[in-house]
Amino acid sequence: MNLPPLTEQRRRDLVKLVHNRVEEARVAVRNIRRDSIKDLREFEHDKMISEDEREEGEDELQKITDRRITEINAIGERKEKEIMEV
Numbered sequence: 001m002n003l004p005p006l007t008e009q010r011r012r013d014l015v016k017l018v019h020n021r022v023e024e025a026r027v028a029v030r031n032i033r034r035d036s037i038k039d040l041r042e043f044e045h046d047k048m049i050s051e052d053e054r055e056e057g058e059d060e061l062q063k064i065t066d067r068r069i070t071e072i073n074a075i076g077e078r079k080e081k082e083i084m085e086v
Contacts, residue, residue, distance in 0.1 A: 006083075014083045022076035026069055033065045 006014070037058055044054040
């Protein structure tokens with residue numbers, strides 16, 4: 001099947017779509033972090049874990065979140081370059 005080459009405007013539209021999807025992914029990761037921190041605080045309140053364990057868990061969640069967001073950004077940048085190649 002023959003497809004015509006993408007126009008500059010269509011490429012820009014696709015890049016905007018990639019930016020939107022990347023932002024959605026970042027928000028999803030942050031929502032998961034928020035829910036997990038809420039769970040940790042509930043565990044601490046129910047005396048299932050100590051304050052130190054909760055703090056350690058929150059720190060680890062933040063590190064994981066930072067790594068995932070960095071990965072998402074890198075994937076988005078790669079995809080943008082791929083789309084803009086002529």
